Amino acid sequence: MTLVREIVKDAAIGVGVAETPEGLSVIHNPGCAAAIWRRDPLASFQSWIDGLRPEQLPKARVILRPEAVRDAVVELCEASGIPAGLERDRLVDDVAALAAIFYGFDAIKMVAAAFGRCGDKCLPQVPH
Numbered sequence: 001m002t003l004v005r006e007i008v009k010d011a012a013i014g015v016g017v018a019e020t021p022e023g024l025s026v027i028h029n030p031g032c033a034a035a036i037w038r039r040d041p042l043a044s045f046q047s048w049i050d051g052l053r054p055e056q057l058p059k060a061r062v063i064l065r066p067e068a069v070r071d072a073v074v075e076l077c078e079a080s081g082i083p084a085g086l087e088r089d090r091l092v093d094d095v096a097a098l099a100a101i102f103y104g105f106d107a108i109k110m111v112a113a114a115f116g117r118c119g120d121k122c123l124p125q126v127p128h
Contacts, residue, residue: 013031014031015032015034015036016029016032016034016035016036017035017036017038018036018038019038020037021037021097024037024102037098042090044086044087045087045090048087049087049091052082056080057080057115058077058079058080058115059115060076060114061113061115062113063110063111063113064110064111065109065111066100066103066110069095069096069099069111069113070092070093070095070096072113073091073092073095073096074092076115077091077092095113099111
């Protein structure tokens with residue numbers, strides 16, 4: 001058996017990296033403060049989100065029940081001026097799915113959902 005471990009350059013101490021949704025459970029490891037799910041978005045989604053103006057990218061932090069995340073993200077997109085369509089629906093579905101994944105880890109009653117900006121990129125997050 002060969003174990004190959006990839007070194008993630010510039011990763012902060014206490015940040016776990018997951019390749020699958022189940023791998024996000026790394027958040028429960030001692031000393032782990034955050035988990036990053038490394039994945040490649042669909043090319044059509046990446047093109048769509050790259051085409052949004054930076055000021056259209058949502059920036060917000062809310063605490064709510066997991067089942068309310070979907071509606072909250074729709075409202076946030078509408079308030080930010082993101083047009084309705086297939087790719088916005090994918091964004092909404094993705095954030096709602098992340099909330100459901102974290103909800104499943106602990107049977108928590110509330111989640112903190114956040115959208116942040118890094119330059120001109122939108123970073124949806126569901127902190128644990």
